[in-house]
Amino acid sequence: KAGVTQTPRYLIKTRGQQVTLSxxxxxxxxxxxxxxxxxxxxxxxxxxxxxxxQRNKGNFPGRFSGRQFSNSRSEMNVSTLELGDSAxxxxxxxxxxxxxxxxxxxGSGTRLTVV
Amino acid sequence: EDQVTQSPEALRLQEGESSSLNCSYTVSGLRGLFWYRxxxxxxxxxxxxxxxxxxxxxxxxxxxxxxxxxxxLHITAPKPEDSATYLCAVLTSNTGKLIFGQGTTLQVKP
Numbered sequence: 281k282a283g284v285t286q287t288p289r290y291l292i293k294t295r296g297q298q299v300t301l302s303x304x305x306x307x308x309x310x311x312x313x314x315x316x317x318x319x320x321x322x323x324x325x326x327x328x329x330x331x332x333x334q335r336n337k338g339n340f341p342g343r344f345s346g347r348q349f350s351n352s353r354s355e356m357n358v359s360t361l362e363l364g365d366s367a368x369x370x371x372x373x374x375x376x377x378x379x380x381x382x383x384x385x386x387g388s389g390t391r392l393t394v395v
Numbered sequence: 396e397d398q399v400t401q402s403p404e405a406l407r408l409q410e411g412e413s414s415s416l417n418c419s420y421t422v423s424g425l426r427g428l429f430w431y432r433x434x435x436x437x438x439x440x441x442x443x444x445x446x447x448x449x450x451x452x453x454x455x456x457x458x459x460x461x462x463x464x465x466x467x468l469h470i471t472a473p474k475p476e477d478s479a480t481y482l483c484a485v486l487t488s489n490t491g492k493l494i495f496g497q498g499t500t501l502q503v504k505p
Contacts, residue, residue: 284438315495323439323482323495336492370438383429384493386438 282307284373284387292393298359301390305352305373311335312354313377313384314346317368326369329354330377361394368392397422399485401496408503411472416481416499419465424488428466430459431482433498439482473503 285304293299305312313336314326325338329348346356358365368391372384398421408414420428427446431439443452445461452459456477458469468481483496 286438322497323484325493368436372438383427383441383444384439385441386431388438389436391436 284371284385286369286371286387286390288390289388290391290393292395293361295361295363295394297361298357299361299392300355300357301369301371301392303354303356303371303373303387305354305371306385309373309375309385310352311374311377311380312348312352313372313374314354314356315370315372316340317370317389318366323370326356328377335377358392363394366392366394397485397487397490397492397494399483399494399496401481401483401499403499404497405500406502408470408473408501410474410503410505413469413471413473415470416468416501417465418468418483418496420483420485420494421464422485422487422494423490426486426488426491428461429484429486429493430466430468431484433480433482442481470501473501475503475505477501478503 287302311330313328316324328336332348343359348354368389370389371387374380374384400419402417430442433439443459448463450461456471460467480498480500482498485494
């Protein structure tokens with residue numbers, strides 16, 4: 281079966297711009313979670329969507345937002361980009377969400393570089 | 396505060412030199428502990444889930460064990476292709492949150 285697809289794979293943006301990242305989960309999975317990964321902070325939870333509703337949110341500023349569509353595809357948006365937003369953004373798909381003991385399937389990530 | 400700590404941060408081994416990676420956790424309740432492998436520029440790949448103290452799981456050269464305070468990922472006779480970052484994550488039972496450790500970067504030299 282197809283895995284989790286994240287697009288684009290790489291992105292270079294200028295400070296102050298905004299960016300939209302996309303994630304298509306595994307077919308049948310209704311939950312999508314987003315993580316930011318940096319060398320210094322490791323994997324930091326951004327938010328989780330389940331059936332088009334945001335169910336959990338991490339400690340990130342309001343510049344970070346997301347949404348989920350009826351086909352479970354999800355997008356995350358970062359506005360007014362800062363240099364510190366440079367990171368690997370990972371999307372994780374599961375049947376029931378963050379508390380699913382069967383674990384996540386991750387996408388390959390979008391590498392965002394802010395210059 | 397719920398916390399997951401992995402050690403060492405980095406580990407360099409010769410091919411065939413067995414070792415262990417540690418994941419210690421302080422959480423109010425454990426629903427499950429996960430191990431993932433991450434190759435550079437890729438997303439984490441699921442390896443194991445452990446649910447209760449005393450449980451062990453094996454896959455090829457990897458064996459994961461769990462106690463009430465920590466988990467070990469034992470690597471027996473590693474090969475260069477085992478080089479990767481290994482991530483541990485704990486699912487807490489009271490908040491239902493998944494907390495990741497910082498990872499251990501393993502390098503196996505031929």
